[in-house]
Amino acid sequence: MLYIYVIIAFAAGIFELFTGTFYLAAVALAALFTAITGLVLPGAVLHWVFLGFCLVLLPAGMWLRHRLAGKSQGLTDFDLGQGVDVIRGPDQNEHYTVRYRGSEWMAVVDDGPAPCAGDRAVIVGKTDNLLHLGVLPRQPSDKESLCPPSSSS
Incomplete structure (x- = not known):
């Protein structure tokens, strides 16, 4: 038994x-x-x-x-506050492609101006595999901007 x-x-x-x-x-x-x-x-x-x-x-x-x-549930998300590099975007869904941790992620902008390729942004939230970004202000530089010229008159 x-x-x-x-x-x-x-x-x-x-x-x-x-x-x-x-x-x-x-x-x-x-x-x-x-x-x-x-x-x-x-x-x-x-x-x-x-x-x-x-x-x-x-x-x-x-x-x-x-x-x-x-x-x-009380654990903090260690991705929040980390910097990402904008690679391209926006697409038809207003999603951007960013590089974070050596791979490409889809992202949306929650705070700040629309970024251009080469801009830096900060992760302010996550929904599944979609990063929510806060865009850092552009730093003045001698380099030519990768953003298309704005159509403001």
């Missing part, structure tokens, strides 16, 4: 590695504790012991998972 609970503990532990939930970990712990308890108690009561451990450990696992999820 003990081997059944050891097999349940092992199988639930392996499946837990693939799912990433605390529920199968609770079942694995309940089966392991039942197998250990089976060294002392007769086999006829082990099913009830397993049920008791499940009834205690599953709600405890749920509580722990929600508590850890609540703490992780």
Whole structure:
């Protein structure tokens, strides 16, 4: 009878590695504790012991998972405030292509003037894979601007 609970503990532990939930970990712990308890108690009561451990450990696992999820929501996004280089844009959806962390990202401008290729901007927010930018003011330089001339008269 003990081997059944050891097999349940092992199988639930392996499946837990693939799912990433605390529920199968609770079942694995309940089966392991039942197998250990089976060294002392007769086999006829082990099913009830397993049920008791499940009834205690599953709600405890749920509580722990929600508590850890609540703490992780307070983490700050380390991308906010980082600088990006505008590569091209805007396209028909007013999206720009920027270079950040060695790859190209789609971005929209939330704050500041419309950037040109070569301008710098700062990440002020993120929505999935879309960066929200705040454009830095252009610095006067001797270089010719890559922006097309404005049509203001």
